Amino acid sequence: MAEQKKLVSEITSMDEDFAKWYTDIVKKAEMADYSSVKGCIILRPYAQALWENIQSTLDRMFKETGHENVAMPIFIPESLLQKEKDHVEGFAPEVAWVTHGGSEKLEERLCVRPTSETLFCEHYAKVVRSWRDLPKLYNQWCSVVRWEKTTRPFLRSREFWWQEGHTVHATEAEAREETMRMLNVYATFCEEYLAIPVLKGRKTDKERFAGAVETYTIEAMMHDGKALQSGTSHYFGDGFARAFDMQYADKNNQLQYMHQTSWGASTRLIGAIIMTHGDNEGLVLPPKIAPTQLVVIPVAAHKPGVTDKASELYESIKKMGVRAKIDLSENSPGWKFAEYEMKGVPLRLEVGPRDIENGQCVLVRRDNREKTVVKFEELETVIPKLLEDLQQALFDKALKNREEHTYTAHSLEEMKQVAAEHTGFVKTMWCGGLACEEKVKEEAGMSSRCMPLAQENLGDTCPVCGKPAKHMIVWGVAY
Ligand SMILES: [Zn+2]
Secondary structure, X not given: OHHHHHHHHXXXXXXXXXXXXHHHHHHHOOOEEEOOXXXXXXXXXXXXXXXXXXXXXXXXXXXXXXXEEOOOOOEEEHHHHOOOHHHHHHHHHHOXXXXXXXXXXXXXXXXXXXXXXXXXXXXHHHHOOEHHHOOEEEEEEEEEEXXXXXXXXXXXXXXXXXXXXXXXXXXXXXXXXXXXXXHHXXXXXXXXOOOOOEEEEEOOOOOOOOOOOEEEEEEEEOXXXXXXXXXXXXXXXXXXXXXXXXXXXXXXXXXXXXXXXXXXXEOHHHHHHHHHHOEOOEOOOOOOOOOOOEEEEEXXXXXXXXXXXXXXXXXXXXXXXXXXXXXXXXXXXXXXXXXXXXXXXXXXXEEOHHHHHOOEEEEEEOOOOOEEEEEHHHHHHHHHHHHHHHHHHHXXXXXXXXXXXXXXXXXXXXXXXXHHHOOOEEEEEEOOOHHHHHHHHHHHOOEEEEEEOOOXXXXXXXXXXXXXXXXXXXXXXXX
16 A cells, blocks of 8 residues: 555645646656657657547548548648638748758748648649539548647647548538538547537637638536637638639539538547546546556465466456456556556456455446456456446536536626636627627636537627627636
8 A cells, every 4th residue: 555655646636736737647647758849749658549549439430421531741832821811820820841851942941731721722622623523521640730839748739649631512501511510520529438528619700710711619628627629620611712723613514612621639639538537546538448448457466376367357358348458567456556547447357366266356446446346257247337337427527527617607797706716617698799709818817618509598798898699608718
């Protein structure tokens, strides 16, 4: 127990300093390391395994909705980036440039992609000729570079990993439908796999993506009440199509501009998992996405038969389709318990000499540490049930946290008061004016998160200016 305490005490308590707690977890659970390039992180094997599970699930969902993967170049010529005015203005401050090839100065400098709309536009302008070529539903998995000033592992780094979907359609209706379809894919993924409840909504003009007509978002609430934008889906109209001359011949052989979307989710989701489910002992991973769902730990492993039985159980659990691991190292059971709690492994199976005599073992849940004594022959039914219960319990807990930290306000004074006393989502009505949005930011310290698709009527007027309200909106402090 002494070793266990020592290990645990190295994490800052989340109630004491949430930011410090977060960086402690990232380090102690061996998720990420800093590199010699400021603001760039190394995804260590455990985080990479988690990301690969996120990738494979999302990739399957993309393919089920008709998308194909492609790979685009990492470089964008400056002239290409500049074709769409709003887009270049939005990204210019955080673009990294390549100016030399070897020792030779390039005639035109190349931007390291911060996002790939322009490359997809150039490609679609070439390959789409007629209505028969549409829609084109492409996605790519890659990393992008944005020269951020302040960085934090997984939440904001200069290079990060993501997927970016880029699609073109014959009509506005189809493109809008695609925008919503992918928003829903993200929401379903977050709720069903990551056990993170999300608010689906539309961004204000101020917060929307550079060059988009409309940006939709899923907003999650972290344990500390702050918001994390966890995925976005953009409708572009034909703005890029006009800038990049993306035309196709319709059924009447008339040239028409294409309608476009893009959508992305990134390694930020790893940050979301940590900050939604983690506790003072470390990570807590949702079973559906955890690299290891169950770890077998022999107790009194030196006693005859214990290691053999533990190995036998491990083999049979793997055969059930559970992602299992066995720890036969020399470390003490107490050290191992703390280690896998830190790593957020959903279930721990303990088996010792007395258990073996009784034909049973002990299963311990990571989230609530509940112990269940299980007969060996019952493992096949009990393990899947416990994993399912744990997955649901994490979602329920996160939803409860969000509900308990969601407030309603009817005046700017009330908004300021709520913001001063709590961190969470604040629901209000809104006139739709930029001035009021900026005033809330300035005086209450909250940015608009989204205008939820599920609108509520909280009153008739904007709490800031008193003019007629157009939307219900949610405010918060964002990561
Ligand atoms: Zn207003």
